[in-house]
Amino acid sequence: MxxxxxxxxxxxxxxxxxxxxxxxxxxxxxxxxxxxxxxxxxxxxxxxxxxxxxxxxxxxxxxxWLHGSHGNAVFEVAKEHDLLDPYVLLDRMAGYAYTEDGRRISKSLTEKVWQVFQEVEMTLQDLNPLDANANSSFAIYMANELEKRLLEFPENQHADVRALFNCMLNYLSFHSAEDLEKLPLKYAACFRELDGGNIKLPKxxxxxxxxxxxxxxxxxxxxxxxxxxxxxxxxxxxxxxxxxxxxxxxxxxxxxxxxxxxxxxxxxxxxxxxxxxxxxxxxxxxxxxxxFGTVNKIFLQWKTPFWKQGEGGLKFAWKTRNVGDKKTYWYKSIFGFDEILNNDNTLIGWIHGEAAEHLESMSDEEVKGQCTALIRQFLGDPNIPTPDAIVRSAWKSNELTQGxxxxxxxxxxxxxxxxxxxxxxxxxxxxxxxxxxxxxxxxxxxxxxxxxxxxxxxxxxxxxxxxxxxxxxx
Incomplete structure (x- = not known):
C-alpha cells in the first residue's frame, strides 16, 4: 500500500x-x-x-524480567523465538534475610512473613478509588495492614517480623519506582498484575x-x-x-x-x-x-564468591524504615543483594526513589565501601572481602531517560x-x-x-x- x-x-x-x-x-x-x-x-x-x-x-x-506470562506481549515474543530455555522463575525471597546485628532470620519465619506480605499487597489490587482515603499513601496503608497481621505471630517474633516487613517494603518501593509515601492509595488498583510470576531471560x-x-x-x-x-x-x-x-x-x-x-x-x-x-x-x-521515579542497581563482583551458590541472596531486614534523610541514610533504602542467573560471581543490589537519585552523585569507591560494610554487618562477618569490581546504573542523570x-x-x-x-x-x-x-x-x-x-x-x-x-x- x-x-x-x-x-x-x-x-x-x-x-x-x-x-x-x-x-x-x-x-x-x-x-x-x-x-x-x-x-x-x-x-x-x-x-x-x-x-x-x-x-x-x-x-x-x-x-x-518478564512480569507475568498470561497476556504479556513481550513473553509471547520470547516464547515464539525459544528465548526461555531454561525456564526460570524469579524467587523474590531466595537466599536469607539478615538483621542489622548480624543474625540470620529462619527461612520458615521469612517465608511465613512473605506470604502475609503478599496477601496484603494483593489487597491493593481490590481497592476502590472512591473508598480509599484521598490523603492516604501506600506507606500508611501497608504499615497499618501489616501491624494488624503482626498479631498472627508470637510476641517473641515481633521484632523479626517487623524487620522483615521493612525489608519487603523496600522491595515494594523499587517495584513501584518511588518511596511509598509518594504513592496515593486511591489509585493502587489501576495497575494490573499479570499471572505467571516473573520470568528470567537466560540470554x-x-x-x-x-x-x-x-x-x-x-x-x-x-x-x-x-x-x-x-x-x-x-x-x-x-x-x-x-x-x-x-x-x-x-x-x-x-x-x-x-x-x-x-x-x-x-x-x-x-x-x-x-x-x-x-x-x-x-x-x-x-x-x-x-x-516518574528512579530505581537503580548496584552490581558487585568478586573473583571468588564468598557465598555458596543458591545462598547468595542477602535481604536486609532493618529495625526501622528509611523515612528520614534519604541522602545521609541512602543505604537503608537498599532491599538487599540477589544472585544473578548465569553470572556466578556477581550480586545485584536494588535501591529506589530519592536514595537512588542521591546514589548517582557518589563515587564507585564510596558505594563499594558502604555496600561492603553493610554486607559484613548483616552477615556478621568482618572478613568478607571487598568486591573486585562494581557497575551501577544511573537512570536519573542519564539525559535520555531522566528516571x-x-x-x-x-x-x-x-x-x-x-x-x-x-x-x-x-x-x-x-x-x-x-x-x-x-x-x-x-x-x-x-x-x-x-x-x-x-x-x-x-x-x-x-x-x-x-x-x-x-x-x-x-
Missing part, C-alpha cells in the same frame, strides 16, 4: 521497535527510527560483566530486542540522531519537520506522522522546547503532573495516562502520536506495556489509512 504516509519514530526502545515492526508488517514502506544513543533498547540495557562458562556474563542495567533482555530488530529493514534505525525539535504547524503540507543533532551536524527529516516514544522524564524536561506549536495544555498538564519508570502521583490520576496517549491532530490527521510505558493505562512501568503502546499507535495509523482508502472509494 504505497498510499500510506511516512512515519518517523522517536526512540529505539521497546515501544519504538514494536511500533516499527507492526507498521512494516501492516504495509508501511517509509518508516525511520531516530535513536539518540548508539544502541537499541532505551531502558532495556543488557551489559557484559564478568565471565560465565567461557562467555561474557550478562547483567541487566535496566528492565530485568538477556536484549535477546528479545534482537529478534524484533531482525524484522526491520536495513538502515531503519538511525543511531546517534538526537531529536531536538519537531515542527508540525503547517496545515498545508500535513507533514512534520524533525530537526536532529548528529555527530556530523544538524539533520532534518520530514514525515506525515511522528510517534514519540521517549521517556516521561524526557518529556517533562524537553516538551516546551521540543514541539512547535506547543503541545495542547491538557497534555502538558498531564506530562507535568504524572509521576526509570512512571507511576500515578498525588497530583495526577489514571486519566492523565490516557491524555498522554492521545494523538495530536492537524486537519483531521494524527500527526504527533505518543507511545511508551507511561502511555499504557493497565501496564505502565513495564516492557509489555511499552510494547503494547507501540503496537497500539501503529494500529491506529493503519486504521486511519484504511478508513481514508474506504472514503476515497465511496
Amino acid at each position: 504505497s498510499m500510506r504516509g511516512s512515519v518517523v519514530i522517536v526512540g529505539a526502545g521497546m515501544a519504538g521497535l514494536s511500533a516499527a515492526e507492526h507498521l512494516i508488517r501492516s504495509g508501511f514502506t517509509d518508516v525511520v527510527i531516530l535513536e539518540a544513543s548508539d544502541r537499541i533498547g532505551g531502558r532495556i540495557n543488557t551489559h557484559g560483566f564478568g565471565e560465565y562458562q567461557g562467555n561474557s556474563a550478562l547483567i541487566e542495567l535496566g528492565a530485568n 538477556g533482555f536484549k535477546s528479545v530486542l534482537d529478534v524484533i530488530v531482525k524484522k526491520l529493514p536495513e538502515n531503519c534505525i538511525q543511531y546517534n540522531t538526537k531529536v531536538e525539535y519537531i515542527y508540525y504547524g503547517s496545515t498545508q503540507s500535513r507533514t512534520a519537520t524533525i530537526t536532529c543533532k548528529t555527530p556530523t551536524g544538524k539533520r532534518m527529516f520530514e514525515a506525515n506522522h511522528v510517534i514519540v516514544t521517549c521517556s516521561l522524564g524526557v518529556l517533562k524536561s524537553c516538551h516546551s522546547k521540543m514541539f512547535a506549536p506547543p503541545l495542547p495544555p491538557n497534555k502538558v498538564k498531564s506530562i507535568n503532573e504524572m509521576g 526509570s519508570y512512571s507511576y500515578v502521583s498525588y497530583s495526577s490520576s489514571p486519566s492523565d495516562i490516557k491524555c498522554l496517549a492521545e494523538p495530536v491532530y492537524m486537519s483531521g490527521a494524527p500527526v504527533i502520536l505518543f507511545a511508551g510505558e507511561a502511555t499504557q493505562s493497565d501496564f505502565f512501568s513495564t516492557t509489555h506495556g511499552a510494547r503494547e503502546s507501540g503496537i497500539r499507535e501503529a494500529e491506529s495509523l493503519k486504521n486511519y489509512y484504511q478508513k481514508k482508502a474506504l472514503a476515497n472509494k465511496l
Whole structure:
C-alpha cells in the first residue's frame, strides 16, 4: 500500500521497535527510527560483566524480567523465538534475610512473613478509588495492614517480623519506582498484575530486542540522531519537520506522522522546547503532573564468591524504615543483594526513589565501601572481602531517560495516562502520536506495556489509512 504516509519514530526502545515492526508488517514502506544513543533498547540495557562458562556474563542495567506470562506481549515474543530455555522463575525471597546485628532470620519465619506480605499487597489490587482515603499513601496503608497481621505471630517474633516487613517494603518501593509515601492509595488498583510470576531471560533482555530488530529493514534505525525539535504547524503540507543533532551536524527529516516514544522524564524536561506549536495544555498538564521515579542497581563482583551458590541472596531486614534523610541514610533504602542467573560471581543490589537519585552523585569507591560494610554487618562477618569490581546504573542523570519508570502521583490520576496517549491532530490527521510505558493505562512501568503502546499507535495509523482508502472509494 504505497498510499500510506511516512512515519518517523522517536526512540529505539521497546515501544519504538514494536511500533516499527507492526507498521512494516501492516504495509508501511517509509518508516525511520531516530535513536539518540548508539544502541537499541532505551531502558532495556543488557551489559557484559564478568565471565560465565567461557562467555561474557550478562547483567541487566535496566528492565530485568518478564512480569507475568498470561497476556504479556513481550513473553509471547520470547516464547515464539525459544528465548526461555531454561525456564526460570524469579524467587523474590531466595537466599536469607539478615538483621542489622548480624543474625540470620529462619527461612520458615521469612517465608511465613512473605506470604502475609503478599496477601496484603494483593489487597491493593481490590481497592476502590472512591473508598480509599484521598490523603492516604501506600506507606500508611501497608504499615497499618501489616501491624494488624503482626498479631498472627508470637510476641517473641515481633521484632523479626517487623524487620522483615521493612525489608519487603523496600522491595515494594523499587517495584513501584518511588518511596511509598509518594504513592496515593486511591489509585493502587489501576495497575494490573499479570499471572505467571516473573520470568528470567537466560540470554538477556536484549535477546528479545534482537529478534524484533531482525524484522526491520536495513538502515531503519538511525543511531546517534538526537531529536531536538519537531515542527508540525503547517496545515498545508500535513507533514512534520524533525530537526536532529548528529555527530556530523544538524539533520532534518520530514514525515506525515511522528510517534514519540521517549521517556516521561524526557518529556517533562524537553516538551516546551521540543514541539512547535506547543503541545495542547491538557497534555502538558498531564506530562507535568504524572509521576516518574528512579530505581537503580548496584552490581558487585568478586573473583571468588564468598557465598555458596543458591545462598547468595542477602535481604536486609532493618529495625526501622528509611523515612528520614534519604541522602545521609541512602543505604537503608537498599532491599538487599540477589544472585544473578548465569553470572556466578556477581550480586545485584536494588535501591529506589530519592536514595537512588542521591546514589548517582557518589563515587564507585564510596558505594563499594558502604555496600561492603553493610554486607559484613548483616552477615556478621568482618572478613568478607571487598568486591573486585562494581557497575551501577544511573537512570536519573542519564539525559535520555531522566528516571526509570512512571507511576500515578498525588497530583495526577489514571486519566492523565490516557491524555498522554492521545494523538495530536492537524486537519483531521494524527500527526504527533505518543507511545511508551507511561502511555499504557493497565501496564505502565513495564516492557509489555511499552510494547503494547507501540503496537497500539501503529494500529491506529493503519486504521486511519484504511478508513481514508474506504472514503476515497465511496
